Amino acid sequence: MTVDLLDRRLLFVTGKGGVGKSTTAAALALLGATRGKRTLACEVDAKGDLADFFETTRPAFEAHKVASNLWLMAMDTEASLREYLHLQLRLPTVARLGPLARIFDFVSTAAPGVREILTVGKIGWEVRERHYDLVVVDAPATGHIVGQLTAPQAINDLVRVGQVREQTGWLADLLADAATTGLVVVTTPEEMPVNETIELVARVRSETRIDVAAIVVNRVLPELFSGADEAVFERLAEPALSDRLADAVRGPVGPVLDAARLAVTLRRTRAGHLDRLRDSLGPSVPLLYVPYLFTRGHGLRTTGQVAQALSDELGY
Amino acid sequence: MSSLEQLLAAKEIAICCGAGGVGKTTTAAAAAAMAAVSLGGKVLVLTVDPARRLADALGMEELGNVEVRVPGSVMAAAGVEPRGELWAAMLDAKQSWDELVRRHAPDDATVSRILDNPLYQNISGRFAQGNEYIAMERLYEIHRTGTYDLIVVDTPPTRHALDFLEAPDRMAEFFSSRLLRWLTAPARSRMLTLASRPFYQVADRVLGSQFLQDIAEFFLLFQTMYDGFVERSQAVKRLVHGRRTTFIVVSTLEVTPLREAQFFMDALAGLGLHPGALVLNKALPAYLLDxxxxxxxxxxxxxxxxxxxxxxxxxxxxxxxxxxxxxxxxxxxxxxxxxxxxxxQRTELASRPDVVVTVPFFDTDIYDLGGLLRLGRSLWSGG
The missing domain is CATH 1.10.287 (Helix Hairpins)
Incomplete structure (x- = not known):
């Protein structure tokens, strides 16, 4: 059996744009915190979305506490470099990197992996130093996550000497240890997100050593009718009965029945994609289902609802 | 301008942009398919999405850097007799970079030295900003051939919606920067530059001098292409910013994508560019509000x-x-x-382009040209 999801210490949460990646990352962090783990939620794409899910101020590089056991930070590669230089090379902390920052910016644009290594490096360091029991990363979307996760190896290949070289080794090992690190892929039961998830899992398995810890299937629509009830619905939708119903309620019944049919069709189309996802992934990866929330509101309440759904799925 | 049909009939390039997951790729493909079927002419849809989804939607096995025509049999299966031709291509960033190098490097020896450079191989394959630039560069290249009446482009998911618009400028800036000149200066004079010393020492300790030399060597090679490159990126910019190009901003009616759409429209306005259309995808039926x-x-x-x-x-x-x-x-x-x-959400939209199209939440998936055209028809009519 695989390691329990929240017993790992580092979770990267990724997914195609628009599937609820940040919501899921926030919910996993919240769940970890409510289960007594000192948890850090880290946002990598500096969009500030994660703050909305906790209804707090925009995160900074310096983590701030947003709830009991829960801290929030935003990745900032320049700050990460500064911290690295200070901690590892014992350079005095400079308030402003000035020209060094511009040069760094230039080199990191030119040399692939430099920006990524500073991101993964900072996160890995927090894990290794056990500053937190659990670090949940709101990671880049599916198109960019592999580049991020393979950065330590890429740097290893490009940089043959120097201190960075010495430090990419432990980082790569930390990422490869399934008891410590896992990747969570968020999807919705729709065609394109499912295709992208299948492709991503294949790439992660062939190009990285990181363990795919779970697939979170977000926005699963409820089943409206059990088998026998659907026949009842079909009879109700026939003109004779729907007219009688309209008389009884003295209002338009047609749109209400149309909406039910839409809900049934949507659910059914999606079920097919879910089957495809399950078949292609095999039994080794757990699928966690989160129901469609008929709110579309952001905020702590939604995060709590998703966390509860995940908690149920994980059998807590 | 009152409809997407009129807009696309009047332009040569339509760039679809918006947040991830809003249906950008599908919208681009559907608009191109409709244009080919009902407006006629040669229409190309160029996707730059690394997830390769357009092939799925067009029912084609695979798409590559070279444009292919959607076969007549696929059109027939969708039950249409198109007035024009539909073509499709998917950006292969690595291949496009290689072509760019071949075009601009002074001689064959330099070409192979660049192509073999480990740093270049990494950059051309993975350089995220490069992806945005190369997409626009490829668009320019195809447009220049004059083969197509209309090119509909699907933009890559970017951290920042404007990245691909600014990419040509940034690329030019990158290659003309003093830093690049400093890096590519001979090592001895570099060491002697007082201002650069702290960086060099730190960089040397962190990255090792070998790596710095690799970088320097790479840029030295790249500098041979400097003039061609800068000139080219300016031409790319003129095209993207020109009057023959329009923008289709795609969003759903959810909070985050719509915020991004609004930001993008404001930014276009700030640049003096005119957003042509706003497409609001996956809208639930209006009867739900009854x-x-x-x-x-x-x-x-x-x-x-x-x-x-x-x-x-x-x-x-x-x-x-x-x-x-x-x-x-x-x-x-x-x-x-x-x-x-x-x-x-819709009423909160502060500014909007002349053409606003609402596309309903389709209750089944789009998996073939027929489905794309169904979406296309609603793009055409859904004002």
Missing amino acids: AGATRVSERLRADGPALAAVLGGDAGEPAAVARVLREVGESFLNFGVVAKREAE
Whole structure:
């Protein structure tokens, strides 16, 4: 059996744009915190979305506490470099990197992996130093996550000497240890997100050593009718009965029945994609289902609802 | 300008942009398909999405850097006799970079030295900003051939919606920067530059001098292409910013994508560019907002057993009928909540282009050209 999801210490949460990646990352962090783990939620794409899910101020590089056991930070590669230089090379902390920052910016644009290594490096360091029991990363979307996760190896290949070289080794090992690190892929039961998830899992398995810890299937629509009830619905939708119903309620019944049919069709189309996802992934990866929330509101309440759904799925 | 049809009939390039997951790729493909079918001419849809989704939607095995024509049999299967031709291509960033190098490097020896450089191989394959630039560069290249009447481009998911617009400038800046000149200066004079010393020492300790030399060597090679490159990126910029190009901003009616769409439209306006159209995808049906139907749903949810009794036994066993009525009412109200939020989102849009198209939430997936055209027809008519 695989390691329990929240017993790992580092979770990267990724997914195609628009599937609820940040919501899921926030919910996993919240769940970890409510289960007594000192948890850090880290946002990598500096969009500030994660703050909305906790209804707090925009995160900074310096983590701030947003709830009991829960801290929030935003990745900032320049700050990460500064911290690295200070901690590892014992350079005095400079308030402003000035020209060094511009040069760094230039080199990191030119040399692939430099920006990524500073991101993964900072996160890995927090894990290794056990500053937190659990670090949940709101990671880049599916198109960019592999580049991020393979950065330590890429740097290893490009940089043959120097201190960075010495430090990419432990980082790569930390990422490869399934008891410590896992990747969570968020999807919705729709065609394109499912295709992208299948492709991503294949790439992660062939190009990285990181363990795919779970697939979170977000926005699963409820089943409206059990088998026998659907026949009842079909009879109700026939003109004779729907007219009688309209008389009884003295209002338009047609749109209400149309909406039910839409809900049934949507659910059914999606079920097919879910089957495809399950078949292609095999039994080794757990699928966690989160129901469609008929709110579309952001905020702590939604995060709590998703966390509860995940908690149920994980059998807590 | 009142419809997407008129807009696309008047432009040579349409760039689709918006947040991830809003249906950008599909919208681009559907608009191109409609243009080919009903406007005629040669229409190309160029996708730059690394997830390779356009091939799926067009029902094609695979798409590559070279444009291919969607076969007549696929058109026939969709039940259309197109007035024009539909072509499709997917950006292969690595291949496009290689071509760019071949075009601009002074001689064959330099070409192979660049192509073999480990740093270049890494950059051309993975350089995220490079991806955005190369997409626009490829668009320029294809447009220049004059082969197509209309090119519809699907943009890569970017951290920042404007990245691909600014990419040509940044690329030019990158290659003309003093830093590059400093890096590519001979090592001895570099060491002697006082201002650069702290960096060099730190960089040397962190990265090792070998790596710095690799970087320097790489840029030295790249500098041989400097003039061609800068000139080229300026031409790319003129095209993207020119009057023959229009922008189709794609969004759903959810908070985050719409915020990004608004930001993007404001930014276009700030650059003096004119957003041509806003496409609002996956909108729930308007009947979900109907007050009468909402009241009916509340009745169904609350009075299931009583209504089942009124209906008698024709529909089925009373308990089951009551259950179904309750579910149906509940479901309408649930989706109604979402529809109301969407309506609110729409009214909150501060500025909007002349063409605003609302596309309904299709209850089945788009997996072939027929499906794309169904979406396309609603793009054409959904003003």
